[in-house]
Amino acid sequence: MQINDKIVKKIKKDFPIFENNPGLIYLDNAATSQKPLQVIDSITSFYKKENANIHRGFYKLSENATKRYEDSRLIIEKFINAEHGEVIFTKNTTESINLLSYCITPLIKEGRNEILLTEMEHHSNLVPWQEFAKRHNFKIKFIKIKEDFNLDYDDANKEIGEKTALISMVHVSNSLGIVNDVKKLVEIGKRSGAITIVDAAQSVSHMKIDVKEIGCDFLAFSGHKMLAPFGIGVLYGKKELLEKMIPFNFGGDMIKSVSYENATYNDLPMKFEAGTQNIAGVIGLAEAIKYLEYIGMENIKRWEKELLVYSVNKIRNIKGIKLYLSNVDLNSSIFSFNLNNAHPHDVVTLLDEDGIAIRGGHHCCMPLMNKLGISGTCRISFSFYNNFEDIDKLINSLNKINQIFNR
């Protein structure tokens, strides 16, 4: 199935948000995606028909819930080409990275005390490491971005060295939509013996992610940006590394045996899943993946690229528009702009009047915005359920808004 305008109209019918909000043009998919009926139904159906807590419930209902939970894990592992036991459930990308920042110390090699990030990190892949650096007296370095907003890979080679304990990088920038060559950065990291972490929050539902192909040690993403419910996220980690790490939370389910004085920890992945988990969330995430695979990741990537190229070509013609685009390629589903004399928050509020939902502001990337000398941008982020008509309406509205600010 090749996605086209006609097919998008059919796809939109799977997303009840559009039926319940006639005229809604949703272009804030980088903040969160809408949810298809299949995902919503899988969650309500679980609560209506199958609800029970998992593990150690030796009755049918609990055994079924355990099976649903673990079968879902298999689907998610297969989706990113991970081995069994390498997918750990968290709340979201932020929690996955926080988990790492607390549990990673046993993996850090002697004498290494530097963390390498990029200048385009979301606060969620920056602040946890700032805190880590404070706790362990580490130094944070940043791979610079170039004038064309792409990462400076030569600088990455310069900054990395025998002091680098870990390199953590965003795959697709949530603010500018730049697609980083994470495979290359992982290679650079590996060469100097650093631990490699990828923040895949903005890529996992827009392109095929294969953790073996990327070669990273860890990879984090959120369910809610990929059609799944809020409150379920994933941390992928290589088995031998997860085994060496200390647990994040302590309590039920993450133990093998407990005495009054001590406890031994459970095997992977349970070692990192203390307490009752978001079972319906996991089931919803697996259903979301089934939906994404039914549409096809290659298909999604190709269609979103078409949308991006179409909108960039049109938006360029608006007088006084400043686009924050990479010159190299237009491969992502996100782009940012500013309208001359207009604050992003005003643009967002005025677009909302025409039923168009976008995001304006610093996008949790304040250091990057400061570097660019702006307080924020207007950000458009697509999903495969957007079409050319959505973009035409956006351009129309932007032209109207432009008349208010630049006449």
Add this chain to the structure above:
Amino acid sequence: MEEKVDFNLNETAKDMYKEYILELYRNPNNFGKLKKPTFEHKEYNPLCGDEIEISILIENECVKDINFRGKGCVLSIAAASLITDKIKGMNIKDVLILNKDDLLNILQIPITITRLKCILLPLEAIKICLRKNGKSSS
């Protein structure tokens, strides 16, 4: 059971962006910096990354003159224009008790909850400026 939400019932944006508000954004009142201010203060809004700089001239415990400058959205610039107009000639003590409702009265537009911070920033900056400097001078 299910109620349909009519998306086009959104009148707030139209009501917020009245022509006189937009005019205040294009040509703000009291924009700039006083040459010899008694007090100065810069305030930063972490929500939107905007910055406002206040300069105030005080005479006999009253605001003799006030200027502001900085970047901001339509609502924050309009609010800064009108609040600086309002407090000229006011006693410091009276300025310090101005609140959200006073601002909404001056602006005469409905403000959505997410944009409330935008209109509050200028008043907050003025109050912080007066409190901070009031303390250090006493």
